Amino acid sequence: MTDQVTFGQVLKRFRQNNGISSRRLSQLVGKADAYVSQIERNLIKHPDAHTAYELLEAVGCHKEQIEKILTDLKIADEKIFIDQKVFKEKIDPFYKVYNGIISMENGKPHTYFYDMEVIRMYEEIHNIISTFIIKDHSKAKVVVKNIHSLVTKDKEHFEFYCAIHQNDYSKLPNQFKEQILHEVNEIYKVGVNK
Known part of the structure; x- marks a missing residue:
């Protein structure tokens, strides 16, 4: 593959060859409806490797082919x-x-x-x-x-756990950490007593 080829171009070719809409493919990997379209239009230039793998798998690529594509496009570097x-x-x-x-x-x-x-x-x-x-x-x-x-x-609880940990709380000053703990404890008390 040349340096000019993008992951979006490769994905679009496989997706169209397999007759899958960009919206449907986005849904298959649990992303927003416009996700694949954004990749294909190069608005998302660097999808994470796991998602890129799932997208290629969903359009019918086999394991060896996926690994080669992701490695050639440097999505798989050091992975x-x-x-x-x-x-x-x-x-x-x-x-x-x-x-x-x-x-x-x-x-x-x-x-x-x-x-x-x-x-x-x-x-x-x-x-x-x-x-x-x-x-x-x-x-x-x-x-x-x-x-x-x-x-x-279940998945909903797992996603909540992931959402909580999207931020690096170690970067916050102590006063904000204390404020977060106070607010969480108050919300917890109200939620549990409902």
């Missing part, structure tokens, strides 16, 4: 493809959540596409939480139980 088995072995605690809520559509497993930085961060979080459980079991039990109830209940 690795991990099939279900390797994903389960590498990131087992999250496997059931992703497998049950995100990845299985119509009984069809997806190939995962992760960079090593994400895996390294996951392992670091895992180690911190393990230490937290050992050092302060009572507090850890409440925190882990609440995280568990959000990420394992």
Whole structure:
């Protein structure tokens, strides 16, 4: 592939060859109706690798073809493809959540596409939480139980958990962190007592 070819051009060719509308393809990967159209018009120049993989898979590309396209277009730079088995072995605690809520559509497993930085961060979080459980079991039990109830209940709860963590709260000054905690606690009290 030449440097002039965009992911949007490649996607459009496969999509049209398979008779799938851009709106329908957007829906198949859980995106807004205009998402694919925006990619094809180069308004979204750099879709994330996982979504790019899902889009190509939905238009009928096979695994090897997808990997080549994403690598050639540098969407796959410094990333690795991990099939279900390797994903389960590498990131087992999250496997059931992703497998049950995100990845299985119509009984069809997806190939995962992760960079090593994400895996390294996951392992670091895992180690911190393990230490937290050992050092302060009572507090850890409440925190882990609440995280568990959000990420394992259903897709809506999982999406809420993800939405909460879209912001990097470590960048906020302490006064804003305290304000957020106060507001959340007040909203929680009202919501639970309804």
